[in-house]
Amino acid sequence: MMRIATGLAALVLLSTAALAAPAMEGDTAKGKVLVDEKGMTLYIFDKDEPNKSNCYDQCAVNWPPLLVKEGETAEGDWTIVERTDGTRMWAYKGKPLYLWIKDTRPGDITGDGVGGVWHLATP
16 A cells, blocks of 8 residues: 555656646846746747747757756646757747857846847746
């Protein structure tokens, strides 16, 4: 009986982790933004289409996509974008999410406004 209970508890934890939001709210000098699990600011790209990334090659080097981990599933405002390179990334309300290579610590927002097409991802 103890093994069954332990096994069920493990399954509940695994399913909860798989359904957890891939990002959370964080505070910056410009207010609340979406951040990854390390607290790094997330951004959106004006040249993307709903649930479609248009950031590849050098763009994706400078703006790494927020990738979906094995076993994660989308729900609510969160969707998964299939990228042309075979990877999968997160989108919030249809907007693919990215990190900025020049942000070095949680709370940095140096990517906001870059090229007039990169903006803070807000909740």
